[in-house]
Amino acid sequence: MTEELLRRSFEVRGQDFENAGETSAEVTAILKDLEIDPDIILRVGVVTFEAEMNVVMYAEKATVTFILADDEIAVEVIDQGPGIPNIELAMQPGYSTASDEMREMGFGYGLGLPNIKKNSDAFVLESQVGKGTKVYSSIRLDPHG
Amino acid sequence: MAELTHGFKIDGEKCSGCLSCMRVCPTHAIRVRDRKARYKPDHCIDCGVCLTACPWNAIGATTWSVEDLNRFKFKVAVPCPVLFGQFPPGIAPAMVVDGLLTLGFDAVWDYSVEIGLVARAIHEYVERWRGATPLISISCPVVVRLVQVSYPRMVDQLIPVQLPREIAGREVKRRFSAQLGLDEDEIAAIYITPCSAKTISILEPAEGAVSHLDGTLGISDVYNAILAYASLQKDEARKTSQRPIIRNSTFLQWHVSEGLGHLLAAHRYLRVTGLSNIIQVFDDIEKGRLRRVDFLEAYNCWSGCMAGNLTVANLYVTRSKLQALIGNLPEMDLETEAEIERRYPNEVFSLERPIRPRPIRGRTGSLRERVQMIQHAEAALASLPGLNCGLCGAPTCKELARDISMGDATKQDCVLLSKDRLRELQRAYLRRTQ
Secondary structure, eight states: OOOEEEEEEEEEETTOTTTTTHHHHHHHHHHHHTTOOHHHHHHHHHHHHHHHHHHHHHOSEEEEEEEEESSEEEEEEEEESOOOSOHHHHTSTTOOOOOHHHHHTTOOSSOHHHHHHHHOSEEEEEEETTTEEEEEEEEEOOTTO | OOOOOOSEEEOTTTOOOOSHHHHHOTTOOEEEETTEEEEOGGGOOOOOHHHHHOTTOOEEEOOOOGGGGGGSSEEEEEEOGGGGGSSOTTOOHHHHHHHHHHTTOSEEOOTHHHHHHHHHHHHHHHHHOOSSSOEEOOSSHHHHHHHHHHOGGGGGGBOOBOOHHHHHHHHHHHHHHHHHTOOGGGEEEEEEESSHHHHHHHHSOTTSOOOSSOEEEEHHHHHHHHHHHHHHHHHTTOOOOSOOSOOSTHHHHTTSSSTTGGGGTTSOEEEEESHHHHHHHHHHHHTTOOOSOSEEEEESSTTSGGGOTTOOSOHHHHHHHHHHHHHTSOSOOHHHHHHHHHHGGGOOOBOSSOOOOOOOOOOOSOHHHHHHHHHHHHHHHHHSOOOOOOTTSSSSHHHHHHHHHTTSOOGGGSTTTOHHHHHHHHHHHSOOOO
């Protein structure tokens, strides 16, 4: 039975490139402090970072929630934004709607969502055009870790 | 996991409990309890800031003495290029070599061939790499340890190519044992080091393998003897018997200008020096803000190894001397080039083992217990003043809260929360007349 041990929520604002990455840095710091296996930290870090960047690039704002349970770590991102019209297309590596400006900054290569999925043990993406997108990712923990 | 050892020792007699080291430690590895400083060994990254900050000379580094060499039959000095920039103008590299020989060494090894070999191996590695960037040079042992301890996510970005000094140690043993008919164990390869961190990296390599070098002498340990010898030689206007040891500028360039930068010109390259700058850059890497750099070279000391804590001469004087020497040398010479060509296909340059994270092991118990600990630390922090005065013996209130959560301290260690603690400090630190 999964039991929740710790939950933290962070607000991320769209277009806030200056603070982009802070949420994943904070989540990583908590996991380091908890002495979680570095490979797990890496995966959670990638998931949180990519999800956060998607919010910064495309959405208005979002709440990123980090949930630590005794057997898994979950990251849930609920944004208010344009939504994704074609999820299947968005999941294809290399597909991107990023502007040239974003690419100039080194983002927008169409690898964000596939990267999140690749690093997750469970992954759910729901989106409503004109309202927003919800990304849920969870990563299993070794019960003795 | 083997315990992380570190190379510094605090002399309890000399330590006054003044908090200087604790305040400057970048990884918060020092606590002062009962008027004495002590390390939390697995936090220490051997940067040596504490050693420099201590006004009482109470902190020393593990080093060898010249006498330690005597147990070997044949002793070879492998000097860091920085050594040659330490002496006043007029003392040429050949005189420095002669000085090392009079100190008791049987040979001195110029490792420009090994630098060429390693540069080529790194170049190939960077070309082939398809993982996360930037790749990070392992030249500075403090940087390696910093990544292992504080940025475990980035260990795979450390370039697992052996260092020139290590390849030199291997070659010294191979070459001279064949030449002299001795066992490799009877030949000592001794690195003349600019800093204590490299000593530690030789005693205890980060990847957990055994170094090809047998030990180190600090530049400061050999400086006076070389200077005395060279001055004498100059007075007598005697010609040195040695053939010129440094045949090209690659050797001296290694730690001077852009390090590997000119060898990796086709790549997006960054060189960072000074620990606080490195931490800033590594934080940016972790936050994904440094996406367009392929290769990063970082040195704990400002300006790199010329400012190592076992050097003698001023960094700027050293740099100017080395630049003058570099100006008089060809970039590469045929003999060195031919030797690189000959050896490269026949040797292995990768580290024998991967470098693994060495996360701080402060908390024990189940995940649930660890979560309770960090919640306990957060609650404790909320009740502390946030002054970061350090009088509790921890560098910040946050660190005290962490110590409290692990049972290593109590709130009563805070002088604002406990009058007893204040009185205790007054008794310990004020020399009363009554």
